[in-house]
Each structure stands twice: as C-alpha cells, then as structure tokens.
Amino acid sequence: MSEKSEPKASETTPEPESTAPDSTAPESTVPESTVPEAPKTNQIIREIMGGNAVVSVLAIVLALLVGSILIVFTDEDVQTAAGYFFSRPGDTFAALARAIGGAYSALFQGAIFNWKRDSFVDQIKPLTETLTFATPLIAAGLGVALGFRVGLFNIGGRGQIIIAAAVAGWISWSFPMPFFLHMLVCVVGAIAGGALWAGIAGFLKARTGAHEVIVTIMLNYVAFYLVSFLLRTPGALQAPGSNNPKSPPALKTAVMPTLSDLLGVGTYRLHFGFILVILATIFLWYLLNRSAMGFQFRAVGENPHAARVAGISVPMVYIMSMVIAGGLVGLAGASQVLGTTTSGFSAGVDAGIGFDAITVALLGRSRPWGVFFSGILFGALKAGGYTMQASQGIPIDIILVVQSVIVLLIAAPPLVRTVFRLPTPRGIPILRRAGRTPKVVTK
Amino acid sequence: MSATAVTPSTAPITHETAIRRDLKAPIALDVFAVVALVLAFLAPRPGDSVFMLSTGSDAIQLPPLSAPSVVIVTVIAVLLVALAVLAHLYAARGARGRVPLWLLAVFGVLFLVAFLAWASSGERPVQVPGLLVGTLALSTPIIFGALGGVIGERAGVVNVAIEGQLLLGAFSAAFVGSITNQPVLGLLAAMAGAVLVAFVLAVFAIRYIVDQVIVGVVLNVLVAGLTSFLYSKVLTSNSQLFNSTDRFPQIPIPGLSEIPIIGPVFFRQTIIVYLMYFAVFMVWFGLYKTRWGLRVRAVGEHPTAADTVGINVNRTRFWTVALAGAIAGMGGAYFTLDSVSSFNKEMTNGLGFIALAAVIFGQWHPLRATLAALLFGFATNLQSVLGIIGSPVPSEFMLMLPYVVTIFAVAGLVGVSRAPAADGKPYIKS
Numbered sequence: 001m002s003e004k005s006e007p008k009a010s011e012t013t014p015e016p017e018s019t020a021p022d023s024t025a026p027e028s029t030v031p032e033s034t035v036p037e038a039p040k041t042n043q044i045i046r047e048i049m050g051g052n053a054v055v056s057v058l059a060i061v062l063a064l065l066v067g068s069i070l071i072v073f074t075d076e077d078v079q080t081a082a083g084y085f086f087s088r089p090g091d092t093f094a095a096l097a098r099a100i101g102g103a104y105s106a107l108f109q110g111a112i113f114n115w116k117r118d119s120f121v122d123q124i125k126p127l128t129e130t131l132t133f134a135t136p137l138i139a140a141g142l143g144v145a146l147g148f149r150v151g152l153f154n155i156g157g158r159g160q161i162i163i164a165a166a167v168a169g170w171i172s173w174s175f176p177m178p179f180f181l182h183m184l185v186c187v188v189g190a191i192a193g194g195a196l197w198a199g200i201a202g203f204l205k206a207r208t209g210a211h212e213v214i215v216t217i218m219l220n221y222v223a224f225y226l227v228s229f230l231l232r233t234p235g236a237l238q239a240p241g242s243n244n245p246k247s248p249p250a251l252k253t254a255v256m257p258t259l260s261d262l263l264g265v266g267t268y269r270l271h272f273g274f275i276l277v278i279l280a281t282i283f284l285w286y287l288l289n290r291s292a293m294g295f296q297f298r299a300v301g302e303n304p305h306a307a308r309v310a311g312i313s314v315p316m317v318y319i320m321s322m323v324i325a326g327g328l329v330g331l332a333g334a335s336q337v338l339g340t341t342t343s344g345f346s347a348g349v350d351a352g353i354g355f356d357a358i359t360v361a362l363l364g365r366s367r368p369w370g371v372f373f374s375g376i377l378f379g380a381l382k383a384g385g386y387t388m389q390a391s392q393g394i395p396i397d398i399i400l401v402v403q404s405v406i407v408l409l410i411a412a413p414p415l416v417r418t419v420f421r422l423p424t425p426r427g428i429p430i431l432r433r434a435g436r437t438p439k440v441v442t443k
Numbered sequence: 444m445s446a447t448a449v450t451p452s453t454a455p456i457t458h459e460t461a462i463r464r465d466l467k468a469p470i471a472l473d474v475f476a477v478v479a480l481v482l483a484f485l486a487p488r489p490g491d492s493v494f495m496l497s498t499g500s501d502a503i504q505l506p507p508l509s510a511p512s513v514v515i516v517t518v519i520a521v522l523l524v525a526l527a528v529l530a531h532l533y534a535a536r537g538a539r540g541r542v543p544l545w546l547l548a549v550f551g552v553l554f555l556v557a558f559l560a561w562a563s564s565g566e567r568p569v570q571v572p573g574l575l576v577g578t579l580a581l582s583t584p585i586i587f588g589a590l591g592g593v594i595g596e597r598a599g600v601v602n603v604a605i606e607g608q609l610l611l612g613a614f615s616a617a618f619v620g621s622i623t624n625q626p627v628l629g630l631l632a633a634m635a636g637a638v639l640v641a642f643v644l645a646v647f648a649i650r651y652i653v654d655q656v657i658v659g660v661v662l663n664v665l666v667a668g669l670t671s672f673l674y675s676k677v678l679t680s681n682s683q684l685f686n687s688t689d690r691f692p693q694i695p696i697p698g699l700s701e702i703p704i705i706g707p708v709f710f711r712q713t714i715i716v717y718l719m720y721f722a723v724f725m726v727w728f729g730l731y732k733t734r735w736g737l738r739v740r741a742v743g744e745h746p747t748a749a750d751t752v753g754i755n756v757n758r759t760r761f762w763t764v765a766l767a768g769a770i771a772g773m774g775g776a777y778f779t780l781d782s783v784s785s786f787n788k789e790m791t792n793g794l795g796f797i798a799l800a801a802v803i804f805g806q807w808h809p810l811r812a813t814l815a816a817l818l819f820g821f822a823t824n825l826q827s828v829l830g831i832i833g834s835p836v837p838s839e840f841m842l843m844l845p846y847v848v849t850i851f852a853v854a855g856l857v858g859v860s861r862a863p864a865a866d867g868k869p870y871i872k873s
Contacts (some may be wrong), residue, residue: 070669074676153656155796210854214800217793218846218853229839358660395675400668404661411650411658416724 027251031157055416059409067402068100071394075099102392110387111380121266126383128259128270132340134379135273136161136332136353141360141371142277143198143329147212148366149288150321151301156216157354158202159223160194160326161208164333165349166227166237167193172250172338182253187276187334193332195323202322206315212322226354228347239344245346256339273335278372280331285368287324297321329357362407378403467529468542471851475554476527478658482561487513490565498572498707505703512564519557526550555825562829562836574821574828575708575851580782582721582820584609584791587774589805589812590726591637591767596807597730599743601867603659604644605771606795607666608637612775614670617786618678620688626780629688630715633776634769640666641768645761652869663795671788680787686785691715713781715773722770726809739763743863746870755829756870774798800849807863822848 058312072078078099080093111130117123140157147154160173177185197219204210230236231245241249256272288294298318299307308314332353337345360378364370388406409416416422492512496505526549530542563569588605595602602608615636620629640662647658678686691713700710709720730736740761741749746756779786797819805812827843 059528070672074673204850204854210850211803214803214853215850217796217800218850221793221846222843222850225839225843229837328616355664359664362657362661395670395672398673399672400664401672402668404665404668407661408647408658408665409660411653412647415647415651 018408034231054422055413056410058407058416058420058422062409062416063402063405064104066405067398068103070401071099071103072096091351094426103388103394106388106391106394107381107384109325109384109391111384125266125268128202128268128375128388129383130380131274132269132379133382135271135277135339135374136335137356137360137378137382138277138372138375139273139280139332139335140329140357141351141364142280142368143194143325143327143332144357145361145364145366145368145371146284146288146297146321146325146328148361149286150297150317151304152202152205152212152318152321152325154198154201154216154322154325154329155355155358156198156219156326157329157332158350159216159220159358160197160329161333161336161350161353161354162220162227162347163197164190164194164224164330166230167330168334169247169250170237171346172254173248176251176277177253179253182251182270183256183338186250186254186338187331190334190337191327191330194333195327198326198329199319199323202319202326205322206318224347231347244346246346251340254338255342257337258339269340271335271339273331273339275329276335277375280328281368281372284328288368293320295410314376329354356403359403359407363410365402467854468547471533472523472527472530472542472547472550472738475550476520476523479516479523479554479557483513483516483520486561487516488561488564489513492560492564493568494559495568495570496572496704498570503701503703507568510560512560515560516557519553519560522553523550523557526553569828572704572707574706574824577824577827578817578821579708579712579716580820581823582817583716584774584777584779584794585798585801585816585819586719586723586793587777587814588771589801589816590722590809591769591771591774592727592799593805593807593809593812594730594739594770594803595641595764595767596802596866597743597863598739598760599746599863599865599868599870600645600648600760600764601655601659602641602644602764602767603656603799604640604662604795605734605798606667606791606793607659607663608640608768608771609668609775609778609791609795609798610663610770610789611640611666613778613790614673614775614786615689616776617686617779617784620780621685621785624689626689626691629780630773630776633780634772637772637775638765638768641764641771644768645764648764649757649760649869652871655867655869667718667789670786674786674788682785688779688784690784699850701748715777716782718773722773723809723813726770730809742862743865744869746865750870750872756872760870771798800853803862804849804853807866819849 005372075095077095078092081088081095085092110126114123114126117125140161144154144157168186171186171189172182175185176182201210201212201215201219204215205212227237228245231238231247234240237247238244239246258272258323259268259270260266286294288298296307296312296317299310299312300314300321302430304314307317309368333349334353336349338354341349356378360375361371363374363377364372381399381403382396385396388394388398389396460785490512491509492515494508496507497503526546530546530550533542533546540839545626559569588609591608592605593603598733612633616626616629616633619632620626623629644655644658644662647653648655671733674686693711693713694717696710700706702710726735730740738749738754741752742754742756742759742763749759750756775791778790798816801815804815804818822844826844829838829841
C-alpha cells in the first residue's frame with residue numbers, strides 16, 4: 001500500500017504556509033528557558049513528525065487497517081481456517097494475507113493502474129475513472145467548504161445537485177445550440193439552479209434567522225419530490241413516449257467532451273467537467289484568499305459579531321456565500337448529467353454526492369486545494385471500491401467506513417499521535433494544539 | 444446648569460420600551476386562511492366528506508361524521524379568517540403581544556380538517572384513528588431521537604449523530620434479537636449500540652475537542668457504511684438466523700384501550716411506545732425538576748459558572764451524551780422490533796435528521812420537540828392516507844408538504860431559534 005499512501009502525503013497537507021505562523025507565534029512569546037535549544041535536525045524531524053502530513057498519512061494507514069479488520073472478520077476462508085487455527089495456524093495467516101491482499105490490490109487496480117490489461121491505454125484507465133468520480137465530489141465539496149468558511153453548514157448538497165441537474169438536463173435536450181456553446185449554457189444553467197436553491201437557505205438565514213441546517217435538509221426533500229414529480233409528468237422532464245420517471249438523453253451538442261474524444265484512444269469517461277472543476281478550485285482559492293469579498297466571508301466565519309462591528313453586512317455575506325456555494329455544488333450536478341451519465345437522469349441523480357461532499361470538505365479542511373485533493377482521494381476509493389466489490393465480493397460500503405475513519409482521525413491529531421506514540425510538536429501550547437482541529441464554525 | 448444636573452429628579456424613572464411587533468406568525472396564518480378560502484370558494488369539490496371515528500374492533504362504536512365538504516370547508520375557512528384576525532390583535536398589543544400557542548394549535552387542526560374534508564369529498568372516508576395511529580408510528584423514532592438530541596444539546600454537546608444512533612440501534616436490535624429470539628435483549632442491544640456511538644461522539648468532542656458537528660456527520664457516515672457492509676456480508680448470508688427477529692407484541696392496556704379514538708391510538712401499542720411516553724415525561728421531569736437537570740442545563744448554558752460551583756463539566760457532559768445515546772437507541776429498536784422484523788440498508792432513511800430538525804423546531808425543549816416530532820410524523824402519514832382516499836393533489840406535493848411547512852415554520856413562526864448558550868462549545872478548564 002505504500003505506493004498508494006505516498007502521494008497522499010503531499011495531498012493532505014493543506015497549506016504549510018498557514019500553519020507555520022500558528023506554530024511559531026507562541027514560541028516567540030515563551031520566555032527564554034534554561035534548556036538549551038535542540039539541534040536543528042531534531043527540530044526538523046519533530047516538525048515533520050508532528051505536522052499534519054504525517055498525521056494524515058497515519059490516519060489513512062489506520063483507516064485502511066480498520067478496513068482490513070472488517071474484511072478479515074467477514075471473509076469465509078479466514079473463518080474456516082480459523083476454525084482449526086491451533087492445528088495449522090499457517091492456513092489462517094495465509095487466508096488473512098489472501099483476503100487483505102486481494103482486496104487492496106483490487107482497490108489499486110480499480111483506482112490507479114491495472115497491470116492485468118494489455119496496452120498502456122487500458123492499463124491507465126482506472127486513473128481516469130478516479131478523476132471522473134472525483135469531479136462532482138470536488139465541485140460539491142468546494143460548495144460545502146465555502147459554507148464552512150463562512151460558518152454555515154450546508155447539508156443541502158443533495159437538493160442543489162438535483163435542481164442543478166434538472167435545469168442542465170432540461171436545457172440540454174430542449175434547446176438545440178452549436179456544439180460546446182450548448183454545453184456551456186447548460187453549465188451556466190446548472191450553476192444558476194444550484195445557486196438559487198442554496199440561495200433560498202441563505203436568504204432565509206439572513207432575513208429571518210432560520211437555521212440553515214434545517215432549511216437545507218428540508219430543501220433536499222423538496223427538491224427530490226419536485227424533480228420526481230416533473231420526471232413523471234409528460235411535457236415536463238419526462239422522456240416523450242416513456243412511462244419511466246426518467247429524462248430524455250442530452251443532445252450530442254451538450255455533452256461534455258471526454259478525454260477519449262480529445263486523444264482519440266481508449267474508452268475514457270473523464271470529461272471536460274474536470275477542467276471546470278480545476279477552474280472552480282482556482283476561483284474559490286482566489287475568492288477566499290485574494291478578494292475583498294472573500295475577506296468578508298472569512299471574517300464572518302471567524303466571528304459574525306466582530307464582522308458586523310467592522311462594518312461588514314453579515315446578512316449579505318450569508319446570502320452571497322450560499323449563492324456561490326450553491327453554484328459550485330450546481331457544477332457537480334452539471335457534471336453528472338452532461339458528463340457521467342448523459343443518457344437521461346432520474347431523481348437519484350445526486351448518487352450520494354451531496355453527503356459525500358461534506359466529508360470531502362472536512363478532509364480538505366475547507367481549503368480549496370485541500371478539497372481538490374481529498375476529492376481525488378475519495379474518487380480513487382470510490383473507483384477502486386467498485387472493482388473490489390466486483391472481483392472480491394467485498395461490499396462497497398466499506399469505502400464509507402474507511403472514509404469516515406480517515407476524517408475522524410485527521411480531525412483529532414492528538415489521537416493519532418497517541419496511537420503511534422509520536423512526539424508532540426514543540427512550541428504549540430496544549431490548548432493551542434488541542435484547538436488545531438479544522439476551523440469550522442457552525443453557529 | 445450644574446445645580447439642575449445634581450438635583451435628583453423626583454419623577455419616577457420610566458424605561459422606554461421599544462415596541463417591536465412581530466408580524467411573522469399572523470402573516471403566516473393569513474396565508475393559510477387565504478388558502479382555505481381558495482379551497483372553499485375557488486376550488487370547491489362536490490360530494491360529502493366522511494370521517495370515520497371508530498375502527499371495527501372497538502367496543503364503543505361512534506357513528507361516522509358526514510357532511511357536504513363545501514359546507515365544512517366554508518365554515519372552517521371563515522373560522523380561520525377570524526383566528527387570523529385575532530392573531531393580528533394579539534400581535535398589535537406591543538412588546539408582549541405574542542400569538543399564543545393554543546391559537547396556533549387550534550388554527551393548525553382546523554386547517555387540516557378543512558383540507559382533509561376538501562381532499563376526501565366524494566371519495567373514500569377518512570379513517571381518523573388510522574391516521575392518528577400511523578402518525579404515532581412514524582413519530583416514535585423521531586421522538587426518541589429528538590429527546591436524545593435535546594438532552595445532549597442541553598448539556599452543550601451538539602448531536603448530529605442521531606441518525607447514526609438510530610441506525611446502529613436498529614441494526615443491533617435486529618441482529619441480537621434474531622440470534623437470541625428475545626426482543627428484550629434486542630432492545631438492550633439497540634441501546635448499547637447507540638451508546639457506543641455516543642461514547643465515540645463524547646470522546647472526540649470532549650476529550651479531543653474536535654468540532655462536534657463534524658464528528659456527528661462523520662459518525663453518521665461511519666455507521667451507515669458499517670451497518671451496510673455487515674448487512675451485505677453477514678446478515679444476508681443467513682437471513683433466517685441473523686435477520687429475522689421476533690417483534691414486541693401489542694399490549695392493549697385494559698380499560699384505557701377501549702376509549703374511542705384515544706384508546707386505539709395511544710393504548711394499543713408495544714412496549715417501545717409505552718417506553719416512549721415514559722421517556723418524554725422523564726426527560727422533561729429530569730431536566731426541569733431535578734438537581735441532575737439543573738446541573739445539565741447549567742453545564743450547557745454557562746460551563747464556567749457550573750465549574751465554579753463544583754460541577755465537573757466534562758464528566759457531566761460525557762454521561763449526559765451517553766444517556767442521550769441510550770434514549771436514541773430505543774428509537775432505533777423501534778425500526779426492527781416494532782414496525783418490521785428485519786434490518787435493511789439505511790432503513791432509518793434520514794429520520795435522524797428530521798429528529799434534529801425537531802430539536803431545533805422544538806427550541807431545545809423536550810415537550811415542544813415531541814410535538815414537533817409528532818407534527819413531522821403526522822405530515823408524513825397524511826400523504827399515505829391521502830394516497831388511499833384518492834386526493835386530487837399529486838402525491839409528490841403531499842410528500843413535500845411536511846418539509847415546506849417546516850421551512851415556513853422555521854422562517855416564520857419560530858424565527859431566530861436560540862440554542863443553549865454553550866451548545867457545541869468545548870469546555871477547556873484554564
């Protein structure tokens with residue numbers, strides 16, 4: 001598994017430049033102690049060992065270990081071999097190794113590189129699958145992350161994706177337009193749909209103080225039933241001449257071009273949506289870190305009362321942030337109906353992405369690039385999970401377990417340090433260290 | 444100048460009170476009254492509406508109520524308008540002018556009767572006991588979940604993991620109940636499962652000071668993944684052995700169960716529902732009438748003050764969250780020991796989130812949260828009832844109704860909901 005966890009080391013370190021001042025600032029205020037300074041190399045090792053990168057990698061290792069335990073305990077070969085453990089213990093260990101090895105090599109084959117295929121084009125296909133699964137996860141994760149940064153908890157990803165998909169789908173088969181332009185119009189429609197749906201929650205929060213958690217949960221159901229109704233109503237979203245609650249396929253001009261269209265080889269499903277998602281990540285990074293509006297967003301996220309005193313219109317920030325967050329989530333809806341499944345959609349179009357996005361945002365610590373890489377990690381787990389289910393008979397639900405354990409452990413660095421007996425990083429007082437959980441304000 | 448400034452004024456000090464009229468509730472009532480008027484005059488439906496008040500098995504039979512639906516709807520619409528006017532009068536009384544709860548309740552019930560009469564006219568009769576029985580059945584897990592949420596949040600720990608607690612409760616109840624064929628052991632297992640989730644929540648939230656909402660969300664995912672995995676891998680491998688539990692039998696309470704309407708609804712239930720009545724009372728009594736409750740609320744409102752008078756804040760929080768888990772676990776047991784006898788993937792179906800909404804909707808008060816949960820259960824049940832009697836409204840819109848009503852209620856009637864002051868904030872002793 002080392003080849004899998006290596007790249008993650010860099011992925012899950014959100015941004016060293018922002019954590020560095022945190023760890024050095026208190027050090028300068030500490031009075032000079034009589035203990036001599038530790039050698040430079042020790043300090044560096046300590047910093048690396050105590051830093052987020054190691055904790056993240058170890059969290060992933062621990063999560064995969066938990067997954068292995070589940071696999072082993074439910075594996076029939078292991079159970080039979082364990083039945084005669086004391087007469088031939090070797091069998092049990094062989095079965096253990098077979099079960100775990102089979103599972104994780106299937107995961108790797110499904111997510112990154114399949115050495116069993118003939119040509120390189122086919123061998124590398126799993127990696128493109130990973131990015132395909134990651135595309136909507138990143139987009140929706142960005143939307144949820146933006147909410148977190150403003151102190152809003154957007155559980156409404158599901159509803160926003162459904163509405164966005166409905167808008168994009170409707171444009172995609174109703175209005176013939178030239179190639180590419182049509183697709184862009186659909187994407188804009190999806191963004192508008194998601195923005196509108198999330199905007200309702202933002203508006204109600206700003207104007208009446210309605211709790212955004214309740215409103216977004218409720219809007220999920222409203223969107224689901226609304227689109228279900230439209231999908232079974234002839235003349236609305238239902239495919240003509242069909243009795244199924246399903247929409248007609250998108251016109252060819254609205255479909256996002258895939259990587260295979262571009263290169264002319266293979267059967268890659270990776271589509272233009274991935275480019276859009278990269279752009280969205282850059283946009284959110286710029287918005288949050290470089291723009292005046294983003295500064296207001298972060299100020300409200302840190303402390304709405306202080307922000308108001310400083311002259312920031314908090315209601316306006318709530319509305320704007322929810323609108324933008326909804327637009328980002330809407331991008332996920334567009335990628336679903338224009339990229340992944342273009343043959344028409346049903347009310348289950350969100351496929352759990354709306355909720356997965358919350359864990360993606362948490363793992364990414366609500367930083368744009370963190371979300372980007374955690375989305376790719378979860379995309380890899382998803383792509384590999386399907387292969388694992390098909391070839392090893394391990395239910396894909398185990399991926400949920402692995403994902404959630406990763407997020408839990410990353411959220412509690414002291415726990416991981418205790419498990420592995422790592423040194424506590426110096427210069428961070430106890431309280432500070434304990435508080436170094438992801439900065440998410442939810443009130 | 445200076446002399447007048449020092450001379451104390453003999454006039455009584457008058458505090459200026461800002462008159463803040465809150466018109467949200469009256470306006471919401473206006474909207475519903477207008478809807479009723481529209482139903483009465485613009486979209487009248489011919490025929491009679493029949494309300495059945497007794498089931499076939501009742502000892503005391505009440506005759507069915509029957510009247511032309513136009514008459515019922517018109518009369519009620521006029522009453523609703525009167526109530527809305529009354530609400531405006533209450534609101535106009537200045538700062539203390541809040542619309543009383545009874546008015547809202549009466550308004551709601553009348554509106555529903557009008558709507559049912561309108562929807563069912565000329566179609567099949569409305570089975571009132573059946574409607575209410577179904578409401579209680581759908582509400583029970585939500586009530587348990589909401590009670591768990593209320594006491595957890597009163598102690599200052601936000602519990603988003605109610606969904607996970609219900610789900611693990613349902614799973615362990617089915618699993619243990621099937622192996623032992625003892626529903627009581629299943630119930631205990633459900634409580635143990637949910638307490639396990641609560642322990643993880645408490646350890647991460649209190650010991651490791653991780654954001655509580657994050658832990659809750661992640662725990663939901665963890666439990667969903669774990670139970671679905673074990674369901675596919677273990678329960679379905681031998682569902683006869685692992686996933687078909689005995690259910691609790693219905694225990695009619697002698698005497699009480701024969702009261703018309705009330706009897707079949709409240710007193711012909713399983714032990715879990717009776718436990719629910721007990722839990723609602725005990726949580727209310729415990730929180731507001733005992734020393735324990737005072738401590739819990741103190742810890743949730745002002746942990747520093749609580750600590751100053753010698754209450755161990757984090758220990759109180761830890762055990763309160765565990766207790767909340769046990770209560771939510773009983774709600775989980777309801778799924779597999781009362782309504783159906785086997786576990787299914789993600790069978791709680793988001794009810795834990797509805798329970799969370801009920802906590803906030805009920806303003807962190809056990810009784811109000813229970814009422815909110817009943818409202819959600821009723822609205823969900825209404826849809827299936829209207830499906831049977833053949834309503835002219837598409838079923839999706841009926842299914843949507845409870846959620847839309849909740850949004851309206853949260854935005855209009857409840858407005859700014861105030862959580863316990865230290866809700867979700869870890870206590871770090873300095």
